[in-house]
Amino acid sequence: MKAIIKTISVLLIFISTTVYSQDLTQLVAQCAANAGNVTYLKDFVVKLDAGTLGGAPPTARFAMILSKNAMYRFSICTAPDSEGDAVLQLMDMNRLLGSTFIQATGKEFPYFDFKCQKTGVYHVFISFKEGKAGESVGVLSLVKKF
Amino acid sequence: MLKNVLIVLFIILLVISCKSGGDKSETLEVDESELVEGDLEISKETIDDIIQSVSSPVEMAALVKDLGIKFSNKYLAPTDHVDEISTSFKQALSLGIYGADLGYLNMYNKTASVIEYISAIKTLADEIRVGQFFDFTTLKRLAQNYQNLDSLMYLSLRSFNEMDQYLRDNDRSHLSALIITGVWIEGLYLATQVASDAPHPSLAERIGEQKIILEKLILIIKNFSKDSQFANLLEELNRINALYKDVEITYTPGEPEPKEENGMLIIIQNEESIVKISDEQLNEIIAITKEVRDKLVGA
Numbered sequence: 001m002k003a004i005i006k007t008i009s010v011l012l013i014f015i016s017t018t019v020y021s022q023d024l025t026q027l028v029a030q031c032a033a034n035a036g037n038v039t040y041l042k043d044f045v046v047k048l049d050a051g052t053l054g055g056a057p058p059t060a061r062f063a064m065i066l067s068k069n070a071m072y073r074f075s076i077c078t079a080p081d082s083e084g085d086a087v088l089q090l091m092d093m094n095r096l097l098g099s100t101f102i103q104a105t106g107k108e109f110p111y112f113d114f115k116c117q118k119t120g121v122y123h124v125f126i127s128f129k130e131g132k133a134g135e136s137v138g139v140l141s142l143v144k145k146f
Numbered sequence: 147m148l149k150n151v152l153i154v155l156f157i158i159l160l161v162i163s164c165k166s167g168g169d170k171s172e173t174l175e176v177d178e179s180e181l182v183e184g185d186l187e188i189s190k191e192t193i194d195d196i197i198q199s200v201s202s203p204v205e206m207a208a209l210v211k212d213l214g215i216k217f218s219n220k221y222l223a224p225t226d227h228v229d230e231i232s233t234s235f236k237q238a239l240s241l242g243i244y245g246a247d248l249g250y251l252n253m254y255n256k257t258a259s260v261i262e263y264i265s266a267i268k269t270l271a272d273e274i275r276v277g278q279f280f281d282f283t284t285l286k287r288l289a290q291n292y293q294n295l296d297s298l299m300y301l302s303l304r305s306f307n308e309m310d311q312y313l314r315d316n317d318r319s320h321l322s323a324l325i326i327t328g329v330w331i332e333g334l335y336l337a338t339q340v341a342s343d344a345p346h347p348s349l350a351e352r353i354g355e356q357k358i359i360l361e362k363l364i365l366i367i368k369n370f371s372k373d374s375q376f377a378n379l380l381e382e383l384n385r386i387n388a389l390y391k392d393v394e395i396t397y398t399p400g401e402p403e404p405k406e407e408n409g410m411l412i413i414i415q416n417e418e419s420i421v422k423i424s425d426e427q428l429n430e431i432i433a434i435t436k437e438v439r440d441k442l443v444g445a
Contacts, residue, residue, distance in 0.1 A: 028304065032300055064199045065201050067201065067352065068418070097402045115414045117400075117416065
Protein backbone atom coordinates (compact mmCIF):
# COMPACT_ATOMS: atom_id res chain seq x y z
CA MET A 1 0.00 0.00 0.00
CA LYS A 2 2.83 2.36 0.99
CA ALA A 3 4.53 1.65 -2.32
CA ILE A 4 1.37 2.56 -4.23
CA ILE A 5 1.03 5.86 -2.37
CA LYS A 6 4.69 6.60 -3.08
CA THR A 7 4.17 5.85 -6.79
CA ILE A 8 1.14 8.11 -6.93
CA SER A 9 3.07 10.92 -5.22
CA VAL A 10 5.91 10.63 -7.71
CA LEU A 11 3.44 10.65 -10.60
CA LEU A 12 1.65 13.70 -9.23
CA ILE A 13 4.96 15.57 -8.95
CA PHE A 14 5.77 14.55 -12.52
CA ILE A 15 2.38 15.80 -13.74
CA SER A 16 2.80 19.16 -12.01
CA THR A 17 6.27 19.51 -13.58
CA THR A 18 4.87 18.68 -17.01
CA VAL A 19 2.00 21.14 -16.65
CA TYR A 20 4.42 23.78 -15.34
CA SER A 21 6.71 23.29 -18.35
CA GLN A 22 3.73 23.51 -20.72
CA ASP A 23 2.56 26.75 -19.09
CA LEU A 24 6.00 28.28 -19.54
CA THR A 25 6.13 27.12 -23.16
CA GLN A 26 2.84 28.93 -23.72
CA LEU A 27 4.17 31.98 -21.92
CA VAL A 28 7.25 32.03 -24.18
CA ALA A 29 5.01 31.85 -27.27
CA GLN A 30 2.75 34.57 -25.88
CA CYS A 31 5.68 36.80 -24.98
CA ALA A 32 7.27 36.31 -28.42
CA ALA A 33 3.95 37.21 -30.06
CA ASN A 34 3.54 40.30 -27.84
CA ALA A 35 6.91 41.56 -29.05
CA GLY A 36 5.22 42.48 -32.34
CA ASN A 37 6.45 42.21 -35.89
CA VAL A 38 9.96 41.04 -35.03
CA THR A 39 12.03 37.88 -35.40
CA TYR A 40 12.31 35.74 -32.29
CA LEU A 41 15.91 34.82 -31.44
CA LYS A 42 16.14 33.47 -27.88
CA ASP A 43 14.17 33.20 -24.68
CA PHE A 44 15.11 33.22 -21.04
CA VAL A 45 12.86 31.23 -18.74
CA VAL A 46 13.25 32.22 -15.11
CA LYS A 47 11.92 30.82 -11.84
CA LEU A 48 13.35 32.37 -8.71
CA ASP A 49 12.74 31.95 -5.00
CA ALA A 50 12.21 34.97 -2.77
CA GLY A 51 15.29 36.81 -1.56
CA THR A 52 16.32 37.23 2.05
CA LEU A 53 15.42 40.32 4.03
CA GLY A 54 17.94 43.10 3.35
CA GLY A 55 19.80 41.01 0.79
CA ALA A 56 20.13 41.59 -2.94
CA PRO A 57 17.16 40.24 -4.93
CA PRO A 58 17.83 36.85 -6.52
CA THR A 59 18.73 37.35 -10.17
CA ALA A 60 19.07 35.11 -13.22
CA ARG A 61 21.83 35.99 -15.68
CA PHE A 62 22.08 35.13 -19.38
CA ALA A 63 24.97 35.86 -21.74
CA MET A 64 24.56 36.75 -25.41
CA ILE A 65 26.53 38.18 -28.26
CA LEU A 66 24.85 41.15 -29.94
CA SER A 67 25.94 42.50 -33.30
CA LYS A 68 26.62 46.04 -34.43
CA ASN A 69 24.04 47.68 -36.70
CA ALA A 70 21.20 45.55 -35.41
CA MET A 71 18.14 46.64 -33.45
CA TYR A 72 17.17 44.16 -30.75
CA ARG A 73 13.98 44.01 -28.71
CA PHE A 74 14.07 42.77 -25.12
CA SER A 75 10.63 41.73 -23.81
CA ILE A 76 9.60 40.55 -20.40
CA CYS A 77 6.44 38.66 -19.43
CA THR A 78 5.59 37.70 -15.88
CA ALA A 79 3.71 34.43 -15.40
CA PRO A 80 0.05 35.01 -14.38
CA ASP A 81 0.45 33.27 -11.03
CA SER A 82 3.84 34.79 -10.23
CA GLU A 83 4.15 36.47 -6.85
CA GLY A 84 6.60 39.13 -8.03
CA ASP A 85 6.72 41.35 -11.13
CA ALA A 86 9.68 40.62 -13.36
CA VAL A 87 12.23 43.20 -14.43
CA LEU A 88 14.66 42.67 -17.31
CA GLN A 89 17.91 44.61 -17.45
CA LEU A 90 20.52 44.68 -20.20
CA MET A 91 24.10 45.06 -19.03
CA ASP A 92 27.41 45.62 -20.78
CA MET A 93 29.99 44.48 -18.26
CA ASN A 94 28.91 46.44 -15.16
CA ARG A 95 27.14 49.18 -17.05
CA LEU A 96 23.34 49.24 -17.17
CA LEU A 97 22.19 49.88 -20.74
CA GLY A 98 18.44 49.44 -20.45
CA SER A 99 15.68 48.17 -18.21
CA THR A 100 11.97 47.37 -18.49
CA PHE A 101 11.48 49.18 -15.18
CA ILE A 102 12.76 52.69 -14.52
CA GLN A 103 13.25 52.94 -10.78
CA ALA A 104 13.41 56.76 -10.73
CA THR A 105 10.04 57.28 -12.42
CA GLY A 106 8.33 54.00 -11.58
CA LYS A 107 7.59 53.56 -15.29
CA GLU A 108 7.31 50.05 -16.68
CA PHE A 109 7.71 48.85 -20.26
CA PRO A 110 6.75 45.44 -21.63
CA TYR A 111 9.83 45.71 -23.81
CA PHE A 112 12.56 48.07 -24.94
CA ASP A 113 14.58 48.32 -28.14
CA PHE A 114 18.35 48.42 -28.16
CA LYS A 115 20.18 49.93 -31.11
CA CYS A 116 23.45 48.04 -30.96
CA GLN A 117 26.61 49.78 -32.16
CA LYS A 118 29.18 47.49 -30.60
CA THR A 119 29.52 43.79 -31.31
CA GLY A 120 30.28 41.93 -28.13
CA VAL A 121 29.08 39.94 -25.17
CA TYR A 122 26.19 41.40 -23.18
CA HIS A 123 24.19 40.06 -20.24
CA VAL A 124 20.50 40.02 -19.49
CA PHE A 125 19.57 40.05 -15.81
CA ILE A 126 16.06 39.08 -14.75
CA SER A 127 14.84 39.61 -11.19
CA PHE A 128 11.57 40.27 -9.40
CA LYS A 129 10.62 43.55 -7.75
CA GLU A 130 11.31 43.69 -4.01
CA GLY A 131 13.11 40.37 -4.27
CA LYS A 132 9.86 38.43 -4.38
CA ALA A 133 9.61 34.92 -5.75
CA GLY A 134 8.35 34.60 -9.28
CA GLU A 135 8.27 33.09 -12.73
CA SER A 136 8.79 34.94 -15.95
CA VAL A 137 10.00 34.76 -19.51
CA GLY A 138 12.32 37.16 -21.28
CA VAL A 139 12.49 37.17 -25.07
CA LEU A 140 15.20 38.53 -27.33
CA SER A 141 14.04 39.44 -30.84
CA LEU A 142 15.60 41.03 -33.87
CA VAL A 143 13.80 44.18 -34.98
CA LYS A 144 15.80 45.20 -38.03
CA LYS A 145 19.18 46.25 -39.28
CA PHE A 146 19.85 49.93 -39.65
CA MET B 147 -9.62 -0.34 -1.93
CA LEU B 148 -6.81 -1.67 -4.11
CA LYS B 149 -9.14 -1.56 -7.09
CA ASN B 150 -9.82 2.15 -6.48
CA VAL B 151 -6.12 2.89 -6.15
CA LEU B 152 -5.44 1.09 -9.42
CA ILE B 153 -8.17 3.09 -11.17
CA VAL B 154 -6.66 6.35 -9.85
CA LEU B 155 -3.22 5.17 -11.01
CA PHE B 156 -4.60 4.36 -14.45
CA ILE B 157 -6.24 7.81 -14.75
CA ILE B 158 -2.97 9.49 -13.72
CA LEU B 159 -1.04 7.54 -16.35
CA LEU B 160 -3.64 8.48 -18.94
CA VAL B 161 -3.32 12.16 -17.99
CA ILE B 162 0.48 11.98 -18.28
CA SER B 163 0.29 10.45 -21.72
CA CYS B 164 -2.03 13.26 -22.85
CA LYS B 165 -0.14 16.11 -21.17
CA SER B 166 3.33 15.21 -22.29
CA GLY B 167 2.34 15.61 -25.94
CA GLY B 168 5.44 13.89 -27.23
CA ASP B 169 8.31 11.83 -25.97
CA LYS B 170 10.35 14.38 -24.08
CA SER B 171 12.00 11.76 -21.95
CA GLU B 172 14.44 13.10 -19.39
CA THR B 173 16.09 9.75 -18.83
CA LEU B 174 17.37 8.90 -22.27
CA GLU B 175 20.60 7.02 -22.25
CA VAL B 176 22.83 7.78 -25.18
CA ASP B 177 25.77 5.79 -26.37
CA GLU B 178 28.28 8.50 -27.05
CA SER B 179 31.30 6.39 -26.32
CA GLU B 180 33.26 8.13 -29.01
CA LEU B 181 32.83 11.42 -27.21
CA VAL B 182 34.27 11.82 -23.77
CA GLU B 183 33.83 15.03 -21.82
CA GLY B 184 36.85 14.15 -19.69
CA ASP B 185 38.43 16.73 -17.41
CA LEU B 186 37.28 20.16 -18.42
CA GLU B 187 39.82 22.96 -18.32
CA ILE B 188 37.16 25.65 -18.09
CA SER B 189 34.09 25.39 -15.92
CA LYS B 190 30.83 23.99 -17.19
CA GLU B 191 29.22 27.33 -16.35
CA THR B 192 31.65 29.16 -18.64
CA ILE B 193 31.07 26.65 -21.43
CA ASP B 194 27.30 27.05 -21.05
CA ASP B 195 27.68 30.83 -21.05
CA ILE B 196 29.63 30.76 -24.30
CA ILE B 197 27.29 28.30 -25.99
CA GLN B 198 24.25 30.28 -24.89
CA SER B 199 25.77 33.56 -26.05
CA VAL B 200 26.55 32.57 -29.62
CA SER B 201 24.32 34.29 -32.11
CA SER B 202 21.11 32.75 -33.41
CA PRO B 203 21.06 30.82 -36.73
CA VAL B 204 19.03 33.58 -38.38
CA GLU B 205 21.12 36.66 -37.64
CA MET B 206 23.60 36.30 -40.48
CA ALA B 207 20.76 35.45 -42.87
CA ALA B 208 18.86 38.53 -41.68
CA LEU B 209 21.82 40.74 -42.50
CA VAL B 210 22.20 39.20 -45.96
CA LYS B 211 18.50 39.68 -46.67
CA ASP B 212 18.53 43.28 -45.39
CA LEU B 213 21.31 44.05 -47.86
CA GLY B 214 18.93 43.15 -50.66
CA ILE B 215 20.86 40.04 -51.68
CA LYS B 216 18.72 37.54 -53.57
CA PHE B 217 18.24 34.04 -52.22
CA SER B 218 20.42 31.32 -53.71
CA ASN B 219 20.36 27.55 -53.20
CA LYS B 220 24.09 27.39 -53.84
CA TYR B 221 24.82 28.64 -50.32
CA LEU B 222 23.03 25.66 -48.76
CA ALA B 223 24.59 22.41 -47.59
CA PRO B 224 23.15 19.41 -49.48
CA THR B 225 20.93 17.12 -47.43
CA ASP B 226 21.11 14.05 -49.66
CA HIS B 227 23.72 12.22 -47.58
CA VAL B 228 22.11 12.86 -44.20
CA ASP B 229 21.39 9.17 -43.59
CA GLU B 230 25.07 8.36 -44.01
CA ILE B 231 26.18 10.65 -41.18
CA SER B 232 26.93 8.01 -38.63
CA THR B 233 28.68 9.35 -35.53
CA SER B 234 27.15 11.64 -32.93
CA PHE B 235 30.07 14.04 -33.46
CA LYS B 236 29.23 14.50 -37.14
CA GLN B 237 25.50 14.38 -36.49
CA ALA B 238 25.67 17.26 -34.01
CA LEU B 239 27.95 19.32 -36.23
CA SER B 240 25.69 18.76 -39.26
CA LEU B 241 22.65 19.57 -37.14
CA GLY B 242 24.14 23.03 -36.59
CA ILE B 243 24.98 23.45 -40.28
CA TYR B 244 21.45 22.54 -41.35
CA GLY B 245 20.07 24.74 -38.55
CA ALA B 246 21.82 27.76 -40.04
CA ASP B 247 20.52 26.81 -43.49
CA LEU B 248 17.02 26.50 -42.06
CA GLY B 249 17.37 30.03 -40.69
CA TYR B 250 18.41 31.25 -44.14
CA LEU B 251 15.47 29.49 -45.81
CA ASN B 252 13.02 30.79 -43.20
CA MET B 253 14.31 34.31 -43.61
CA TYR B 254 13.50 34.16 -47.33
CA ASN B 255 10.23 32.24 -46.82
CA LYS B 256 11.44 29.33 -48.97
CA THR B 257 8.90 26.97 -47.51
CA ALA B 258 9.30 24.16 -50.06
CA SER B 259 12.95 23.66 -49.12
CA VAL B 260 12.22 24.27 -45.42
CA ILE B 261 10.53 20.87 -45.23
CA GLU B 262 13.63 19.15 -46.66
CA TYR B 263 15.87 20.82 -44.06
CA ILE B 264 13.49 20.24 -41.17
CA SER B 265 13.42 16.61 -42.20
CA ALA B 266 17.23 16.43 -42.23
CA ILE B 267 17.40 18.13 -38.84
CA LYS B 268 14.79 15.77 -37.42
CA THR B 269 16.75 12.74 -38.68
CA LEU B 270 19.97 13.96 -37.07
CA ALA B 271 18.22 15.09 -33.90
CA ASP B 272 16.64 11.64 -33.54
CA GLU B 273 20.07 10.07 -33.90
CA ILE B 274 21.45 12.04 -30.97
CA ARG B 275 18.19 11.50 -29.07
CA VAL B 276 16.86 15.05 -29.10
CA GLY B 277 14.33 14.58 -31.90
CA GLN B 278 11.49 15.07 -29.39
CA PHE B 279 12.02 18.83 -29.62
CA PHE B 280 11.12 18.93 -33.30
CA ASP B 281 7.41 18.52 -33.88
CA PHE B 282 7.86 17.57 -37.51
CA THR B 283 4.12 17.28 -38.21
CA THR B 284 3.39 20.81 -37.01
CA LEU B 285 6.48 22.28 -38.67
CA LYS B 286 5.55 20.62 -41.95
CA ARG B 287 1.97 21.86 -41.69
CA LEU B 288 3.18 25.40 -41.04
CA ALA B 289 5.62 25.18 -43.96
CA GLN B 290 2.76 24.15 -46.24
CA ASN B 291 0.53 26.97 -45.04
CA TYR B 292 1.86 30.25 -46.36
CA GLN B 293 -0.13 32.25 -43.81
CA ASN B 294 1.83 30.89 -40.88
CA LEU B 295 5.38 31.79 -41.87
CA ASP B 296 6.05 33.70 -38.65
CA SER B 297 4.90 30.70 -36.64
CA LEU B 298 7.15 28.44 -38.68
CA MET B 299 10.15 30.65 -38.00
CA TYR B 300 9.28 30.88 -34.31
CA LEU B 301 8.66 27.18 -33.85
CA SER B 302 11.81 26.06 -35.66
CA LEU B 303 14.02 28.49 -33.73
CA ARG B 304 12.35 27.68 -30.44
CA SER B 305 12.78 23.94 -31.08
CA PHE B 306 16.45 24.53 -31.74
CA ASN B 307 16.86 26.54 -28.52
CA GLU B 308 14.98 23.94 -26.47
CA MET B 309 17.19 21.19 -27.84
CA ASP B 310 20.32 23.17 -26.97
CA GLN B 311 19.04 23.87 -23.44
CA TYR B 312 18.19 20.19 -22.94
CA LEU B 313 21.64 19.07 -24.03
CA ARG B 314 23.34 21.52 -21.68
CA ASP B 315 21.04 20.64 -18.78
CA ASN B 316 21.86 16.97 -19.28
CA ASP B 317 25.65 17.26 -19.30
CA ARG B 318 25.90 16.86 -23.05
CA SER B 319 27.46 20.27 -23.63
CA HIS B 320 29.97 18.72 -26.02
CA LEU B 321 27.09 18.13 -28.45
CA SER B 322 25.79 21.67 -27.93
CA ALA B 323 29.31 22.95 -28.63
CA LEU B 324 29.33 21.05 -31.92
CA ILE B 325 25.89 22.29 -32.90
CA ILE B 326 26.80 25.94 -32.35
CA THR B 327 30.09 25.41 -34.19
CA GLY B 328 28.07 24.08 -37.12
CA VAL B 329 25.69 27.04 -36.94
CA TRP B 330 28.61 29.44 -36.79
CA ILE B 331 30.66 27.96 -39.64
CA GLU B 332 27.62 27.82 -41.93
CA GLY B 333 26.71 31.41 -41.04
CA LEU B 334 30.27 32.52 -41.80
CA TYR B 335 30.20 30.52 -45.02
CA LEU B 336 26.99 32.28 -46.08
CA ALA B 337 28.42 35.71 -45.27
CA THR B 338 31.76 35.07 -46.98
CA GLN B 339 30.21 33.56 -50.10
CA VAL B 340 27.79 36.47 -50.41
CA ALA B 341 30.69 38.88 -49.78
CA SER B 342 32.56 37.17 -52.58
CA ASP B 343 29.61 37.43 -54.99
CA ALA B 344 28.39 40.88 -53.93
CA PRO B 345 30.93 42.76 -51.78
CA HIS B 346 29.45 45.12 -49.20
CA PRO B 347 31.12 47.02 -46.31
CA SER B 348 28.52 45.78 -43.81
CA LEU B 349 29.27 42.18 -44.73
CA ALA B 350 33.03 42.74 -44.49
CA GLU B 351 32.53 44.28 -41.05
CA ARG B 352 30.30 41.42 -39.89
CA ILE B 353 32.83 38.88 -41.13
CA GLY B 354 35.60 40.75 -39.28
CA GLU B 355 33.53 40.78 -36.09
CA GLN B 356 33.43 36.99 -36.15
CA LYS B 357 36.89 37.14 -34.61
CA ILE B 358 35.15 37.74 -31.26
CA ILE B 359 32.94 34.66 -31.58
CA LEU B 360 35.63 32.43 -33.07
CA GLU B 361 37.92 33.04 -30.08
CA LYS B 362 35.14 31.83 -27.78
CA LEU B 363 34.31 28.82 -29.93
CA ILE B 364 37.95 27.79 -29.96
CA LEU B 365 38.00 28.04 -26.19
CA ILE B 366 35.22 25.49 -25.80
CA ILE B 367 36.25 23.15 -28.62
CA LYS B 368 39.77 23.11 -27.17
CA ASN B 369 38.24 22.03 -23.92
CA PHE B 370 37.09 18.75 -25.47
CA SER B 371 40.16 18.29 -27.66
CA LYS B 372 41.41 15.20 -25.84
CA ASP B 373 39.03 13.50 -28.23
CA SER B 374 40.68 13.21 -31.65
CA GLN B 375 37.59 14.39 -33.55
CA PHE B 376 37.49 17.58 -31.49
CA ALA B 377 41.25 17.97 -31.96
CA ASN B 378 40.76 17.84 -35.74
CA LEU B 379 37.92 20.34 -35.58
CA LEU B 380 40.09 22.61 -33.44
CA GLU B 381 42.79 22.44 -36.08
CA GLU B 382 40.31 23.57 -38.74
CA LEU B 383 39.04 26.43 -36.60
CA ASN B 384 42.62 27.47 -35.88
CA ARG B 385 43.25 27.73 -39.62
CA ILE B 386 40.53 30.37 -39.82
CA ASN B 387 41.62 31.99 -36.57
CA ALA B 388 45.15 32.47 -37.90
CA LEU B 389 43.70 34.69 -40.63
CA TYR B 390 41.91 36.80 -38.04
CA LYS B 391 45.13 37.54 -36.16
CA ASP B 392 45.64 40.89 -37.87
CA VAL B 393 41.97 41.86 -38.12
CA GLU B 394 41.68 44.81 -35.73
CA ILE B 395 38.64 45.65 -33.62
CA THR B 396 38.77 48.98 -31.83
CA TYR B 397 36.20 50.74 -29.69
CA THR B 398 35.12 54.36 -29.35
CA PRO B 399 33.57 55.17 -25.99
CA GLY B 400 30.10 56.64 -25.53
CA GLU B 401 27.20 56.66 -23.09
CA PRO B 402 23.90 54.90 -23.86
CA GLU B 403 21.07 57.28 -24.63
CA PRO B 404 17.51 56.31 -23.70
CA LYS B 405 14.58 57.94 -25.45
CA GLU B 406 10.86 57.40 -25.55
CA GLU B 407 9.00 57.29 -28.86
CA ASN B 408 5.23 56.77 -28.85
CA GLY B 409 5.43 55.29 -25.37
CA MET B 410 8.17 52.89 -26.39
CA LEU B 411 11.61 52.89 -24.84
CA ILE B 412 14.58 52.87 -27.23
CA ILE B 413 18.19 52.70 -26.06
CA ILE B 414 20.76 54.05 -28.46
CA GLN B 415 24.26 52.82 -27.86
CA ASN B 416 26.88 55.45 -28.52
CA GLU B 417 29.84 53.24 -27.79
CA GLU B 418 30.97 51.77 -31.10
CA SER B 419 33.07 48.87 -32.33
CA ILE B 420 35.08 49.46 -35.48
CA VAL B 421 36.50 46.63 -37.55
CA LYS B 422 39.58 47.05 -39.69
CA ILE B 423 39.81 44.27 -42.26
CA SER B 424 41.73 44.56 -45.53
CA ASP B 425 40.54 43.12 -48.84
CA GLU B 426 43.42 40.69 -48.73
CA GLN B 427 42.48 39.47 -45.24
CA LEU B 428 38.85 39.18 -46.31
CA ASN B 429 39.73 37.16 -49.42
CA GLU B 430 41.84 34.77 -47.39
CA ILE B 431 39.05 34.31 -44.88
CA ILE B 432 36.58 33.68 -47.73
CA ALA B 433 38.84 31.01 -49.24
CA ILE B 434 39.75 29.16 -46.06
CA THR B 435 36.22 29.31 -44.67
CA LYS B 436 34.99 27.61 -47.85
CA GLU B 437 37.64 24.90 -47.52
CA VAL B 438 36.86 24.23 -43.87
CA ARG B 439 33.10 24.32 -44.32
CA ASP B 440 33.18 22.04 -47.37
CA LYS B 441 35.33 19.59 -45.43
CA LEU B 442 32.88 19.60 -42.52
CA VAL B 443 29.85 19.24 -44.77
CA GLY B 444 31.45 16.38 -46.64
CA ALA B 445 32.83 14.75 -43.50
